Amino acid sequence: MSATLPLTRRTARRPRRVRLAALGLGLMTLVACGAPEMREPRGRTGPAPVEVSALRMDLPPMKRFTSAPETTPRRSxxxxxxxxxxxxxxxxxxxxxxxxxxxxxxxxxxxxxxxxxxxxxxxxxxxxxxxxxxxxxxxxxxxxxxxxxxxxxxxxxxxxxxxxxxxxxxxxxxxxxxxxxxxxxxxxxxxxxxxxxxxxxxxxxxxxxxxxxxxxxxxxxxxxxxxxxxxxxxxxxxxxxxxxxxxxxxxxxxxxxxxxxxxxxxxxxxxxxxxxxxxxxxxxxxRGGGVAPVDTTPADWIANVTRAMEGGALSARRTAAARAVSIARSRGWTDTRAGLSFFLLGRLQQGQDTNAARTNLDQARRLFAGSSLTDIAAAHTTLQLAAVDLVRGDYATALDRLDPAIAAATRAQNAALLSSLMLTKAEILVRTGRAGEAQPVRLDSLGWARYGFGSDRDVFAHIAEIQALAR
CATH class of the missing domain: 3.40.390.10 (Collagenase (Catalytic Domain))
Incomplete structure (x- = not known):
């Protein structure tokens, strides 16, 4: 089973702010990074997930953020x-x-x-x-x-x-x-x-x-x-x-x-x-802060990152992501560009090499977690790591990561990411025998899912996709 969260949404921006489709459960706001299909291998057996049919109820009203997010700039x-x-x-x-x-x-x-x-x-x-x-x-x-x-x-x-x-x-x-x-x-x-x-x-x-x-x-x-x-x-x-x-x-x-x-x-x-x-x-x-030297982003790194995020053969995209990681290392980057490089490589390895994917996603998360400026990027990475952990059955590790990511998604007002993290947490709670704790988490997530994913059908399909990872 591929530890890959499904493709649903946008974006890349050009000078006219043209944005392309993106990967990852509505949560990965990255350019056209199509996910490998989530088909369960024949003959795979395991504990049955909570059936989506059991959740075929009237969904709660759609939630939306009504207060402004934190707006204090935190750089010099x-x-x-x-x-x-x-x-x-x-x-x-x-x-x-x-x-x-x-x-x-x-x-x-x-x-x-x-x-x-x-x-x-x-x-x-x-x-x-x-x-x-x-x-x-x-x-x-x-x-x-x-x-x-x-x-x-x-x-x-x-x-x-x-x-x-x-x-x-x-x-x-x-x-x-x-x-x-x-x-x-x-x-x-x-x-x-x-x-x-x-x-x-x-x-x-x-x-x-x-x-x-x-x-x-x-x-x-x-x-x-x-x-x-x-x-x-x-x-x-x-x-x-x-x-x-x-x-x-x-x-x-x-x-x-x-x-x-x-x-x-x-x-x-x-x-x-x-x-x-x-x-x-x-x-x-x-006032009074210093200026960190600006290392201009080289054209070859941009080209490889763009190629990794766009559509096309997964092997070519993995190669491009690996080149982006190599460039980031050679330039000694530890900033958001380095984190993105490792994130893309790990994201694209999920259907090929789970261990390598986890290693690179862990590196991306460490880079993003090093600054409060990138806590939302760390939250995106946490969700992809949770997909790997679900496939591996490493529920305790996944659960430990999720609450800080849920808080970051709330601050950033990303309902699609927030609902995905909450639904993943609910599934893990069910898998670890804590169904009573899972129910309110799942219910709370559904209002955000309606805002992030739109139709009821898409919300229920989204739940099924997360459950499929845990099989």
Missing amino acids: NAQMAQDFMDLSFRLETGATLPVFSRFEGPISVRVVGARVPPSLNADLGDLLGRLKREAGLDITLVSRSAPAAITIELVPAAAFRKRAPNTACIAAADVSGWSEFRTARAASWTTVRTRTRAAIFIPTGGTPQDMRDCLHEELAQALGPLNDLFRLPDSVFNDDNFHSVLTGFDMLMLRATYAPELRSGLTAEQVAALIGPLLDRLNPAG
Whole structure:
């Protein structure tokens, strides 16, 4: 039996924030990292799991996060000043932006399109509230018929996939709707000197969490930084995609973007002279810290990580992940890039070599656990380790890891990851003769699962997949 958690969701971001499908039980927010199929080998016997049919009850109401996550940046302003420059003046392609750009004046947002779910409206309201409070933005939701600086449009899934295959959602410059986007020349952020309009396109039919994650990432990009940096441990502006909602670092970057000291049209040299004192004013707690040397992420590491996370033959992806690990070791990395390298290699070895997978996932978890900035990455890794432990029958080890990971997923407001960890814990409790303790854990997880996975059918299938690992 492959110790692999099933493939369900997104993402990788390009300069236009195009995001691809991802691996892992709705929990691994990584690019197109398809999981080996979870078919049970013929003749496998073992203790029968709790039958999903026994859980065919009315599910509890969907849960959603209503309070803001922790939003305190926890790095030095000097370090974050360098991050601001790299996020604001470069694209992932390597292109350099000639000038700084932002919206000038009040920013209006509207939602249009078909089948706008109530959860999206609620999540957008919460996000706009955070942008006002934490980033100081003058941003307002207007009616769908009113002109707006930023248009969020839900597009029928078939039409979206035809125009933008293998993407989760898109932020586009200088357009106000899907029809215009389909027919206009491809707008480039490199030509924008002052932002006047932008559009975010989200396909219909996604889970509530998928749509919320698109709102956070694409709206942040339409408003502010256009780049993604693998070195960032505490940001959605990172193609490892461990974070799914805007962090304290992200809010500080947006607050700095719209500070009165800056304006559209400034050059990189002008912004560089202003950003240090500006961050000291906005974030006094970050004053006085040092600047760790920035080891530029080499193109060959990015290429191998991208290849490991994309679709294709598993053997080729494992080879790419192994090369990424080799590069990380040769450069002496101990940061989030090193953790991601070991994570990907272990993740891709799960269907091939359980012992090697566990070794590499353990190394990734140790790297991530070394800093509070990467506790959500450690939680993702814990879930993959729990899959290995379930297959091995090492229930005690898996159980010890889960509670800290559950707390991290709660803080990061990742319902798909949270419900997966809780369902895994419930299954382990059943397997160790503690069914009474398992029942409330499973029941509590189901409301989060409805937000993270969507339909009742997908929730029940998800439970069955976790049970299948434990057979």
